[in-house]
Amino acid sequence: MTTALITHEDCFDHVTPPGHPEQVARLDAVLGALEGYDLIRVKAPLAAEDDLLRAHPKAHVDAIRAAAPSEGWRSLDADTHMSVGTLQAAYRAAGGVVRAVDMVMGGEVANAFAAVRPPGHHAERETAMGFCFFGNVAIGAKHALDHHGLDRVAVVDFDVHHGNGTQDLVEDDARILFCSTHQSPLYPGTGAAHETGVGNVLNVPLPGGTGSKAFRDVMERVVLPRVDEFAPQLLLISAGFDAHTADPLAGMNLTTEDFGWVTEKLCDLAARHCDGRVVSSLEGGYDLEALGASVAAHVKVLEERGR
Numbered sequence: 001m002t003t004a005l006i007t008h009e010d011c012f013d014h015v016t017p018p019g020h021p022e023q024v025a026r027l028d029a030v031l032g033a034l035e036g037y038d039l040i041r042v043k044a045p046l047a048a049e050d051d052l053l054r055a056h057p058k059a060h061v062d063a064i065r066a067a068a069p070s071e072g073w074r075s076l077d078a079d080t081h082m083s084v085g086t087l088q089a090a091y092r093a094a095g096g097v098v099r100a101v102d103m104v105m106g107g108e109v110a111n112a113f114a115a116v117r118p119p120g121h122h123a124e125r126e127t128a129m130g131f132c133f134f135g136n137v138a139i140g141a142k143h144a145l146d147h148h149g150l151d152r153v154a155v156v157d158f159d160v161h162h163g164n165g166t167q168d169l170v171e172d173d174a175r176i177l178f179c180s181t182h183q184s185p186l187y188p189g190t191g192a193a194h195e196t197g198v199g200n201v202l203n204v205p206l207p208g209g210t211g212s213k214a215f216r217d218v219m220e221r222v223v224l225p226r227v228d229e230f231a232p233q234l235l236l237i238s239a240g241f242d243a244h245t246a247d248p249l250a251g252m253n254l255t256t257e258d259f260g261w262v263t264e265k266l267c268d269l270a271a272r273h274c275d276g277r278v279v280s281s282l283e284g285g286y287d288l289e290a291l292g293a294s295v296a297a298h299v300k301v302l303e304e305r306g307r
Contacts, residue, residue, distance in 0.1 A: 003299070003306035004112035005034060006100050008044040008092040011117045013085025017073055020081065021249060021286040022118065022131040030115045030282065033292035037303055040109055044096030044116055046088070047139065051098050054142040055135045055169045060126045064090070064133050076128050090118055090133040093281075097140035097236075100279045105148045105234065110306035111267075111278040113239075113299050119283045121163035121238045122188060130161065130188055137238050137281050138169035141176050144234050151175060154232035156223065157182075158262060159240020159283045160250040162191030162203065166238060171197030177230045179223050181215070183208055183243070183252050202226050208251035212258050215243070219262060227269050234277045235270045237263075241285030241294035249286050256290065260297035267305045276305060 012024050052061050067074055068087040075081050093116035100112035120137055122130025141153045154177040155170070157163040162182040167190070170176040177200050182191050184205030191203045204218055227235070241259060243252040263280075270278045280302065285291035 001110040001306055003039050003303045004042050004100060004103050004109040005039040005115060006042045006044050006096045006112055007031065007115040008096065010085065010088045010092045013083070014089035014118050015083040015085060016081050025288055026285065026291060027115065027117055029288040029292040030295045033296040034115070034299055037299060039303065042099065042103070044092040044114065045099055046091040047095035047098060047134070051139050051143050052094060052134060054146060055139045056125060064128060080128050080131055086118065086133070092116060093118055093120060094134045094136045094139050097136045097279065097281050098143050100281070101140045101144045101148070101234070104277045104279055105144060110276050111302045112280070113302055114279070114281040116282060120281070121157055121159060121166045121240070121283050122161070123165040124168040132165055135165050135169045137236050138166045140279060140281070141170065141236055145175050150233045152177070152230060152232045153234045153236065154227050154230055155179070155236045155238060156227065156266060157238035157240070157283070158243065159238055160243035160247065160252055161187055161240070161284060163238055164188045164190040167195065167197070167201055171201050174198050174200050176200060177227065177232065178202070179226060180204065181206060181218065181223065183210070183250050186250060206252065209253060211253040212255055215254055215258060216261065219265060224265055224269060228272070231273045233274045234279065235266060235274060237266060237278065237280040238283045239280045239298060240283035241291050244285065244287065244290040244294055246287040246290040247285065249284070256293045256297050259294045260301055263298045263301040267301060278302065
């Protein structure tokens with residue numbers, strides 16, 4: 001058993017306008033940081049239509065396909081832009097998470113990290129937003145339930161921005177527990193503690209300036225016990241690294257070591273409840289040096305647990 005790294009060169013072809021924070025160089029930083037790691041490297045397949053339709057209505061999938069430009073860029077909102085290669089990259093990103101789920105559930109690997117872009121946790125049922133087009137992690141969770149016959153899947157999102165899209169896609173499905181820590185107030189303005197879905201959503205908004213001690217405390221007191229109580233058969237992580245103190249898009253003060261620590265804690269729960277089955281997918285993180293270091297710390301734990 002080991003750890004899979006799932007990515008695809010098509011993810012480099014999602015090219016955002018100059019100066020956009022969700023840039024091609026992010027994937028370079030991530031993959032560069034993982035050179036030399038003992039990982040099974042796998043090419044992300046294109047997402048199957050059935051998997052996309054588990055999370056999004058056909059009208060949304062068709063609208064994203066129709067919006068794909070033949071040259072230049074098309075802007076879906078002020079933050080979310082499509083280039084010629086975006087549609088293919090978005091299909092690879094969702095397909096990569098599904099492939100990760102299949103590999104972990106099939107016993108091919110102990111755990112997996114999907115180094116894919118565009119990210120997914122802001123994509124709502126019928127709305128692309130926040131750099132995201134399809135709900136990659138939510139799609140993976142629903143695939144695990146429907147295709148692998150699971151009853152309980154947990155998603156933990158420690159991106160600095162609330163995963164409004166994931167919440168929108170799973171909040172009516174009691175088989176999926178969604179837990180999010182995020183800075184508030186901050187984009188997208190959702191994620192209040194009173195947003196609880198059908199009892200399957202746990203939002204933990206944190207003030208700007210939150211550092212290691214407060215983050216670790218809320219994880220140990222609130223988030224980890226909730227996941228433990230839920231006893232998932234598979235744990236998915238929306239791995240955003242923009243709560244790092246160096247990140248330009250937010251104001252939290254986590255360190256690289258905090259991402260290694262939270263990964264260890266989540267792997268402990270996975271070992272207790274689901275034979276260590278963890279699937280992680282890249283979300284945010286916009287300071288390239290901090291992103292690379294944080295991903296390295298995150299995947300190092302996965303690699304060690306996967307041996």
